[in-house]
Amino acid sequence: MNNSLYNPIKATIVATKQMTATEKWFKIELENKKDLNHNPGQFVEVSLLGLGEAPISISSSPTQRGYFELCVRQAGKITAALHKLKEGDNLGIRGPFGHGFPIDELKGKDLLFIAGGLGIAPLRSLINYVIDQRKDFGKVNILLGCKEPKQLLYTDELKKWEKLTGISFRCTVDRADPDWKGNVGLITNLIPGIDIDVKQTYAIVCGPPIMYKFVLVKLMEKNIPDKQILVSLERKMKCGLGKCGHCQINGLYCCQDGPVFSYDKIKKVEGAI
């Protein structure tokens, strides 16, 4: 099987929802309802033969069997074509790829999720895993930020998270609209007020590239140890196999060594953050 690594598996879209002007949600089943067998934090290459592939984070928890979910932002040629697909359409899937979140290491620990914008999509795979396996984990804080209320993703689900007893959920927007009753301001403003036991808290961060620097400063002010800060990084994962070179962060291949890294591993890697 020479090129089987490059051959996608057939999958079918079983539900979609336009979430915002630019983000669309897809529920996908692999052929014969096979499980994707992913870890939270991993990604897949979504393939449209004739157009190409796009790396997309898996946004559902592996505790949900028989299907998985993606949240796709329309940003380029492939994602524009994906947005045109509807229920019943087929697409190709390769993966899952990369290292996701270290679930075993996180068990028994307190978790502080920090998501900016579309960064909620990969974190949601872990958040929902934690919700489904709640007793395995300690305190859970979720901070979510985005530019405007109309860009908020998974709005119905956010309301559920707000009501869950074992979870503290906070949300902020950079710019409010007249109906917005929540926090206004950058996500970094939410961090100082969070009550956490730094010794046993893992911070799990995903957002636009610009966000990391500012969030990391706030986490350091809290004295969270570097190896307890997990970031999920975006790069151009073209092959997913650690070969093509596009996603390289210095000596690391984001697609294989990441996309989830603990901060102590990349702290001294120039250009990583």
Add this chain to the structure above:
Amino acid sequence: MKYSLIEKLKISELVVWLKNKQYKVVGPKAKENQFVYGDLDSPDELKLEHKPPVLALKKYYLPQEENLLNFSFGETKGKEVDVSNNFTVVFGAHTCDIAGVICLENACDIEPKDNNFFERNKNILIIGIECLKPCDEYATCVTMGTHNPKGGYDLMLTDIGNQYLVHVNSQEGLNVVANDKIFVDADSEYISKVNRIRTDKTNVFNKQLNVAENEIGVLLGRTVKSPVWDDIGKRCLSCGNCTNVCPTCYCFDVRDEVNLAVTEGRRYRVWDSCQLKEFAEVAGGENFRKDRKKRQQHRLFRKFKYPIEKYNRNFCVGCGRCSRTCMAKISLIETINSLAKESI
């Protein structure tokens, strides 16, 4: 250790014999004022005395363009394309180019393995030729330690006058020298002769870099803020020539192409270059290496630093191609030596 001898006049006969065995025989040929590796239609085309051909041997292992899948438009799964199994003899490769293949093998061997490389690798026989003098002012083979044969070949020719001494380094090589119409056995006196040749070589080959091979990566790591890099960043044209000609650069792009009727198509991979502006740019527009300086740094770090950490070997084989081909005259020797001078 097995050595054989071949009269220089019998090289043509050897090429013909190999071709008659239905092997594809490729080697350095003259093209305009340069050399290229290409199919030897006739043995006269083989130029054993040559400077590094424009493209290195990687084109036989990881072709410039390679089909991965064929598909019917609208399908979600493709038909996997097999690697063709033509047995190929590479005739007359320099030791630096052979070292380049070993680097590629290291990179392709990391899981998940690049099966296409290994499919081709097992069907390629290498007959190398040892250099007795440096190619030109661009080569850094002495610093990189690639001017002497160090494995990676089936047979290695060393010029000893009217004959070549042939080091047999594999069973496949042994099968070739078993042809006693072309080869004769060499006795032990020739081993001391080849040792003498290697000693004599040190008089004509000079070290070109003022840094030891195993210290270049450390030097690069220490000098990232040096103005030498600003100068390179200003001069670089981002054409990607340096990576295309590099024997150890293996980055690629994956592309799709459909026919005009939009019924059939193919997914293929094609050489790509980290020196091109779009290389690390994601769909949202963020570019993780948007400066030419950063891209040039990345290229040299990928030759001298990261592979040391990963494979304990440099991914520069000292062939000099990157400097020879650079339109902006960015020279590896000048870069490394300038950085070395600054860091004193």
